[in-house]
Amino acid sequence: MECQQLAAMPSTFPVGGALTRMTKTVPEKNRRDTNRSDAPPSSSTEMEARKAAILNAVVSEYIATAQPVGSQHVVHAPGVSVSSATVRSDMAALERDGFLAQPHTSAGRIPTDKGYRFFVDQLGGSASLDTASRQQVRTFFDRAHGEIEEMLNETSGLLANLTDCTAMVVGPTHESSAVRSLQIVGLGPRLALLVVVLADGAVQKQSLEFAEDVDEATLHEAALLLSGVVVDHTLDQHGPVPTIKGRTSLNRVVQVALGGLDSLSAAARSDQLFVGGSSRMATAFDAVDTVRSVLTILEQQLVVVSLLRDILDTGLSVAIGTEHGLEPLASCAIVVAPVSVEGQEVGTIGLLGPTRMNYPLALAAARVVGDQLGQHLAEGSRSEGNR
């Protein structure tokens, strides 16, 4: 913290006894800056490469051990063939630049969010799942059957198992899905159920209550009338319903049903969220209030869904610490991946873990499962459409 301020400070006047340190800080910072804008001298790139290697080594080891990493632990890492003293000096520079932090003097370094960010960025899309996991994903989707909601829920369980993170799966909305069938089923003299089947296989229902007794025939007629204007349109874009003269009772039923359709339309617009493996959060943190606040967030579906969407919209695939807005999740990282069917995003996959989560694994798992899920959904929708 203190060092960060030092580095950010304009080089006006050295503070206290830190003169020598200050004089070293400023050129260091300048070099980095020129490095970015101009053609860098080769010696500098070498330097930068080593620092990157050190940073990576620190992040990797910290992820593995959760212990602050000292210079001694890093000297044997690939790309670092220098003494611990040099590593120390580089680490100090990395700390000044905000990539590393020290819990206290005379302790090792731990990565900051910025450090994790660097680690993740240079990771690229290289990583892949090991064969056992890939096999697990494949058999899962081969055996996947039944209804989509159940499948999405099981997918969240699969992801949680693979990554040891809490997994979130946002299923497709039914917003743009056309109505295939509309039906009104009587349940009581004044009670009926509006049942709508959409082209994507979703079934939505809405109970209808009438002020007067309605017989089955009238319900049937009303359903036919509505079917005429709703089928093959989306729920929110249906045509006007003709009013039948002299049939006040029928018209009233139609009005009630139209209200029901509006409710369904609203419901179709909302996403469905499936969360799996929330117990993993209790394994990841040792502070029980962190667990509590994370669980509290997870209970708010709306928050989670919009969080995932926000991250995806900003083009990120990982949000670390405070990169998303939610403070309760400041010690968490979120890995997201889209689920696409024919180029169109229909869902989101999210993995929630501590900032020191296994990023390569999480990224690979999210990508692979997202792809497979998209493919699986595509198979379902391919056979429709041409009817």
Place this chain on the structure above:
Amino acid sequence: MECQQLAAMPSTFPVGGALTRMTKTVPEKNRRDTNRSDAPPSSSTEMEARKAAILNAVVSEYIATAQPVGSQHVVHAPGVSVSSATVRSDMAALERDGFLAQPHTSAGRIPTDKGYRFFVDQLGGSASLDTASRQQVRTFFDRAHGEIEEMLNETSGLLANLTDCTAMVVGPTHESSAVRSLQIVGLGPRLALLVVVLADGAVQKQSLEFAEDVDEATLHEAALLLSGVVVDHTLDQHGPVPTIKGRTSLNRVVQVALGGLDSLSAAARSDQLFVGGSSRMATAFDAVDTVRSVLTILEQQLVVVSLLRDILDTGLSVAIGTEHGLEPLASCAIVVAPVSVEGQEVGTIGLLGPTRMNYPLALAAARVVGDQLGQHLAEGSRSEGNR
């Protein structure tokens, strides 16, 4: 533990240097026994009443403070008008009888599961919700609308809010519900959706896949055939479907749909579980692995449902510690209440908290919400049936 063995031991030979203690233990035990069988001397009942008062005071205070309770804290409790020395001797007796335990010598007492059990048993059904909470429940059910699943889910949230426990709501199965409507909606040339509406307002769907292309008319015909034998029966008790000669394609569709009906029948038999406020578990415990193991249990729907049913079947309304079978929940207590519609149990309400949970509140909340929920469900089903 040791003391418990002592008390259970036949009075043969004093052990070690505990002679004086032993001689005191035995008449103490005998008196308790005669107390139960014969007409007790009045001085003894007084004694027992005081011990009960002390036990209650200890449990109450431990629930409130989570700190071991010393004899000094109990002397001012109602029903205890004796000195701390006498309280101490009573507490020692209560410990020998297994109602209290000491974390270590020279610490106060904490209740054992048996102690909680006594506390809960003598609590009776006296407790009730405070007016604010009662009002909250009432407005909740007044405003409750929409579909049953959503409502049950929100009920779990309400319960969690009221009691600060994790709430579980098991909804009614659709096993005994008659079919009101059956429909087959085509989604693709070889893909269709079987949609069944039950009398209780549940809608079930099952995708059907055919080996060959099937046109809409055939689907409609098949639906009519099936409707004839299924409507007004439960899903698992429908009559045989007539085979139409010379219509192999139709018959094949019917066969596939019958398979779908079997799946639906199985699904109708399974209960639906809604869990709310799982984050409360993280507030209740300070050991993070306890939280993890509890969350792991909560993720297993089947386990939770059968757990609740087991407790309800044994006639209990509270299961404390190890009274249910699950070791991971040994430090938890579970309060259950049935949800009944016209005398028939259609669901279960469960509250999960630490053994030192607020039993009066939890019991009252479970009972009240269970009643209200049953009433609410009854209103829905009353208007059906006579159609």
Place this chain on the structure above:
DNA sequence: CATCAGCACTCACTACAATGGAGTGCCAAC
């Protein structure tokens, strides 16, 4: 004989030094 004041005792909890060690920053030398 149940009750109680008194007393010795136990033991977690806290505070406070002392020690060890992992790790750092700095510097002079290569």
Place this chain on the structure above:
DNA sequence: GTTGGCACTCCATTGTAGTGAGTGCTGATG
């Protein structure tokens, strides 16, 4: 620029009292 050496820092551990809440036991008492 890199490195070995060195002084320094500070956490973590250990040991040692001291404190206090609480107990069990005992002998006195109505």
